[in-house]
Amino acid sequence: MVQANTRIKITVPQRSYESVIESGLLANAGPLVREVLGKGKGVFVVTVEPVRRRWGNKLMVSLAAAGFDPEILEMKDGERSKKLASVEQLAEKLTRLGADRNAAIIAFGGGVVGDVAGFLASVYMRGIDLVQIPTTVQAQLDAAIGGKTGVNLRTGKNLVGTFHQPAIVLIDPAVLSTLPAREFRAGLYEALKCGVIGRPELFHRLEGIRVKALRRDTKALEWVLAESVQLKAEVVSADEREGDLRRVLNLGHTIGHALEAESEYKRFLHGEAVAWGMIAATNIAVSVGKLEKKAAKQIVDAVLSFGPLPKVKAKSKKIVRLLQSDKKTSNGIVHFVLPTAIGKVEIVKDVPEQVIVQAVDELRNLSDQ
Numbered sequence: 001m002v003q004a005n006t007r008i009k010i011t012v013p014q015r016s017y018e019s020v021i022e023s024g025l026l027a028n029a030g031p032l033v034r035e036v037l038g039k040g041k042g043v044f045v046v047t048v049e050p051v052r053r054r055w056g057n058k059l060m061v062s063l064a065a066a067g068f069d070p071e072i073l074e075m076k077d078g079e080r081s082k083k084l085a086s087v088e089q090l091a092e093k094l095t096r097l098g099a100d101r102n103a104a105i106i107a108f109g110g111g112v113v114g115d116v117a118g119f120l121a122s123v124y125m126r127g128i129d130l131v132q133i134p135t136t137v138q139a140q141l142d143a144a145i146g147g148k149t150g151v152n153l154r155t156g157k158n159l160v161g162t163f164h165q166p167a168i169v170l171i172d173p174a175v176l177s178t179l180p181a182r183e184f185r186a187g188l189y190e191a192l193k194c195g196v197i198g199r200p201e202l203f204h205r206l207e208g209i210r211v212k213a214l215r216r217d218t219k220a221l222e223w224v225l226a227e228s229v230q231l232k233a234e235v236v237s238a239d240e241r242e243g244d245l246r247r248v249l250n251l252g253h254t255i256g257h258a259l260e261a262e263s264e265y266k267r268f269l270h271g272e273a274v275a276w277g278m279i280a281a282t283n284i285a286v287s288v289g290k291l292e293k294k295a296a297k298q299i300v301d302a303v304l305s306f307g308p309l310p311k312v313k314a315k316s317k318k319i320v321r322l323l324q325s326d327k328k329t330s331n332g333i334v335h336f337v338l339p340t341a342i343g344k345v346e347i348v349k350d351v352p353e354q355v356i357v358q359a360v361d362e363l364r365n366l367s368d369q
């Protein structure tokens, strides 16, 4: 059966590639991978146990049917495995399996797998082909698009990394059916973020949506993912390497990262910290006179309507200190991405400390309600 799918082009200086979005796409991955890689490539699927167990077979069967003789490599699950040691272990496994410069890696999992396997592909034999098949909301609408790869150090997150664009990104919303509900919702805050940054229609569609219902509504889910990917694709195509333009994607991430760091990455899932960060950015935008109260209320209500968030307990002064040591700070100046309307943001560099303190106080107040 021929199904309509959405193809979104990402154009970067080295190459351009597509991301294909379609429910059930996994069973069709083989021919698409073959289309971009050609015949006779050794393909090595890097994944984690929860993904392999549920979806591995479907992918492997499809790859085999397209003439590949795929190997599967498992790495340990979780953010703590996003480290150089995992890259080294996987690289050694690749050599033992006979992977040469003509091999290709398929990153099959959430953002952790995407970042580690992407990094591995960029350094193994000085760089081999990569295909991204993301399996979380976070990875489908964000991590797998744009070519950033990397691992954490004990001294901080994502401190070692590369840019390595994939040959294709295959997004199958059907795989999200096995994702834990909390992970699903956390990823959806990033979709809402995309709406606030530049896709008002997406924002309005997500406003007041029932998250549980969206999960089951394949068509709606495809649309939400496609809109978010489209926004990221546009931004990345205009600016691959984090100039001011790409920075807009960090809406909610300034405070979000600080909240994650303050709670030692235990209290919040990334998307949940971003959700709080978006509320803070919205309130800051009002305080500095960049956003009308009515639009601000709409954004805050939309964020809170998705469901409960883990409480913010951090002291505001501590968050301010953390902001000053964040890598997005250049020369000690904190950059904020602030909404100026629904679908519009601006980068602001001179937010007074008192305004930031107030915004974090407000997160604690909201947490206590």
Ligand SMILES: NC(=O)c1ccc[n+]([C@@H]2O[C@H](COP(=O)([O-])OP(=O)(O)OC[C@H]3O[C@@H](n4cnc5c(N)ncnc54)[C@H](O)[C@@H]3O)[C@@H](O)[C@H]2O)c1
Residues within 6 Å of the ligand: 048, 050, 051, 054, 077, 078, 079, 082, 109, 110, 111, 112, 113, 115, 135, 136, 137, 138, 139, 142, 143, 144, 145, 146, 147, 148, 149, 150, 158, 175, 176, 177, 178, 179, 180, 183, 270
């Ligand atoms: N490279 C980028 O541009 C970029 C952008 C955003 C985030 N990231 C990175 O992404 C990472 C977070 O990614 P994440 O939120 O996907 O977390 P994750 O990769 O840890 O996945 C979350 C959990 O879901 C499980 N899982 C994945 N797919 C599943 C499925 N279909 N069914 C059941 N379980 C499934 C995983 O095994 C894991 O336990 C962070 O390290 C972050 O830095 C990178």
Ligand SMILES: [Zn+2]
Residues within 6 Å of the ligand: 142, 190, 253, 270, 274
């Ligand atoms: Zn994010």
